[in-house]
Amino acid sequence: MKKNDGEFSVPTRQSYVAIIMILFKTINIVFRQLIPVLVVILLGGSEKFDYILWVISVIALLSMIYAIVNFFRTYFYIQDDELVMHTGVFSHKKTIIPLERIQAVNFEQNIVYQIFDVLKLNIDTAGTEKNEFQFQAIDALKAKRLREIIMAGKKVSNGIALNTLEENQPDNSEYKEILSLGFTDLLKIGLTENHIRSGGLIFVFFLWIYQNLQEAGLDVDEYSEEIPEWEWGINAVVLIVFVFLLISILISLGRTVIKYFDLQFLRFDNGFKIVSGIFTKKEVSAQDHKIQFISWSDNLLRKIIGYKNLKLHQTTASKANKSQLIQIPGCKAHHIQDVVDTIFDNKDINEIEVERVSFFYFKRFAMIWAILMIIGNSVLLWFELYNQIWVLTGLIIMMIIGRFLSYRKIAYGHDGQLLVLKSGIFGDKNTVLPLYKVQTVKIYETPFLRKKSLCALILRTASGQITIPYLPSESGRNLGDFILYKIESTHRKWM
Amino acid sequence: MKFSNEQIKSLQLPSMDVIEYEKPDITYRKVLMYSFLIFAFVLLVGYFVVGYFAEKLLNLPILMIVMLTWSILTGLAIIFTVKSYDNLGYALRDKDILSKSGVFFKSIVIVPFNRVQHSEIEQGPIERLFGLAELTLFTAGGNDETISGLSFDKAQMLKNYITNKVAADEEE
Numbered sequence: 033m034k035k036n037d038g039e040f041s042v043p044t045r046q047s048y049v050a051i052i053m054i055l056f057k058t059i060n061i062v063f064r065q066l067i068p069v070l071v072v073i074l075l076g077g078s079e080k081f082d083y084i085l086w087v088i089s090v091i092a093l094l095s096m097i098y099a100i101v102n103f104f105r106t107y108f109y110i111q112d113d114e115l116v117m118h119t120g121v122f123s124h125k126k127t128i129i130p131l132e133r134i135q136a137v138n139f140e141q142n143i144v145y146q147i148f149d150v151l152k153l154n155i156d157t158a159g160t161e162k163n164e165f166q167f168q169a170i171d172a173l174k175a176k177r178l179r180e181i182i183m184a185g186k187k188v189s190n191g192i193a194l195n196t197l198e199e200n201q202p203d204n205s206e207y208k209e210i211l212s213l214g215f216t217d218l219l220k221i222g223l224t225e226n227h228i229r230s231g232g233l234i235f236v237f238f239l240w241i242y243q244n245l246q247e248a249g250l251d252v253d254e255y256s257e258e259i260p261e262w263e264w265g266i267n268a269v270v271l272i273v274f275v276f277l278l279i280s281i282l283i284s285l286g287r288t289v290i291k292y293f294d295l296q297f298l299r300f301d302n303g304f305k306i307v308s309g310i311f312t313k314k315e316v317s318a319q320d321h322k323i324q325f326i327s328w329s330d331n332l333l334r335k336i337i338g339y340k341n342l343k344l345h346q347t348t349a350s351k352a353n354k355s356q357l358i359q360i361p362g363c364k365a366h367h368i369q370d371v372v373d374t375i376f377d378n379k380d381i382n383e384i385e386v387e388r389v390s391f392f393y394f395k396r397f398a399m400i401w402a403i404l405m406i407i408g409n410s411v412l413l414w415f416e417l418y419n420q421i422w423v424l425t426g427l428i429i430m431m432i433i434g435r436f437l438s439y440r441k442i443a444y445g446h447d448g449q450l451l452v453l454k455s456g457i458f459g460d461k462n463t464v465l466p467l468y469k470v471q472t473v474k475i476y477e478t479p480f481l482r483k484k485s486l487c488a489l490i491l492r493t494a495s496g497q498i499t500i501p502y503l504p505s506e507s508g509r510n511l512g513d514f515i516l517y518k519i520e521s522t523h524r525k526w527m
Numbered sequence: 528m529k530f531s532n533e534q535i536k537s538l539q540l541p542s543m544d545v546i547e548y549e550k551p552d553i554t555y556r557k558v559l560m561y562s563f564l565i566f567a568f569v570l571l572v573g574y575f576v577v578g579y580f581a582e583k584l585l586n587l588p589i590l591m592i593v594m595l596t597w598s599i600l601t602g603l604a605i606i607f608t609v610k611s612y613d614n615l616g617y618a619l620r621d622k623d624i625l626s627k628s629g630v631f632f633k634s635i636v637i638v639p640f641n642r643v644q645h646s647e648i649e650q651g652p653i654e655r656l657f658g659l660a661e662l663t664l665f666t667a668g669g670n671d672e673t674i675s676g677l678s679f680d681k682a683q684m685l686k687n688y689i690t691n692k693v694a695a696d697e698e699e
Contacts (some may be wrong), residue, residue, distance in 0.1 A: 126648055133645060250550040471667055471668055472672060492668060519561070519639045520639050
């Protein structure tokens, strides 16, 4: 194994420019937090202006001290093929990352950095959402040398060439099309979106604007008073609901067309790829080994036309985890089957036996919300808000019915290799997770669950977690034990 | 490569329930208590600072009520802290580490060694005063698990043990 010839084997600090960078960053953060306070104090009479100046000076001084201490407390070195970093102002923190675990060393440089010829350095390790480590400023030469050494270390310990670490994607000719969406498909997808949700979003949006206008001193109600008294009859309500629904549908339609325009779902040698977009073509690819689990779902409307929304949950080394989710709307059952066959070696998912969760999943929820409903209605009754009582009661009853439907769907099972979780309210959702992809297992109990000897089993993966709620304590533990056995007895890499 | 896939009866599997948990260092209870007390006092000081600007807050009846509530809540929180210490525990196994916590909402988290990306020892100011440290194990996807209240040596030992396990797993 290559030794690092002493380079970076002695503790190395950041460039002195880092002090300025840290100082700037801290002051920036502190002041952004303080702006509302300052505005309030300044507007509310400036008698105590002196004190504010004092406070500002103290903050500035403290930030400076912080920056300097931070600079002297941050250093790194390479030892036995591990990158060791010491950080922390108020607390000591020692981070050790084996070189081979480092996925990428990223540089960032804006104008200020360019002037001083320094780089901001981010060190990414596999699958974590946030960066594991960041150096504010390192001399450009040093930083580049560090990257070389880290990458060389990787190369040696992995025994593979560097460029294979990058996604080496095949030529266009090697892509096989699984599915492409035409304009009619997009129309159908847009029309069958969850309109209740988009409607709700619009409602919240308008409410937010309304409140902001009011806070800004605009009397919105004043204008509405000029309108002659409305007859709030059934007609008006129906009209409003209709207009609302229409707007929701139009918005979902627009969003769908923009997002999924000309979508192609392709298969290459060892992965999937989607290409889509109207203004800018967006490409996302996922190699098979990076896919942690998959799920597909539909809703009441899509069920009728047989469309499902397929999601491939993959892990990435990049920061922008969310944009790496592969989502394909408008999949038919046979497309899903295709994907499942490809990833999971022709397993028949439907043959996996599933068990339902405890009835308390529904009962407990219903009880709690029924009690809240009684309390809420009593309060409303006290203030003689009779109309609101109907709204509240309606909403809560809808929620309870929704929970009941969800209870009827939710079921889990495994065949020793794959875990299947079925859920959904009006539609159906299926999640399929290879057991060995699980990262950590968690058993969770509330006092109520414990009393009924139930628990929740939470399986965390590199791409989000899967929760099985309200299952018998013993089954949960057994399943957990089994999954651990699966993880610990295979050497198959999770990515 | 020959592939075998024998059936495993679930009864033969090691169970997470028959584990004896090790408790964190007893001084960690003090750390928990002091940390909370500091937090509570900062809150109180903050109240007086605000009171300096809005003098109504320092009127006697309001001040009495606030102080009373503050004492009761702090007292309850201290009891809760002691309780929460009693429910902390960790256990090492050959291939994974278990960590349990929670007074009312209890949880057990099991981290297999062959999923650990890297680990970190951290010492807060109060912990340093008592020579304690916490060990955080990072796995992919931002799932990290922290084992608190270890003596610094113990944390170092655990970390070495886990690092060796991770390395051994890699070599196989």
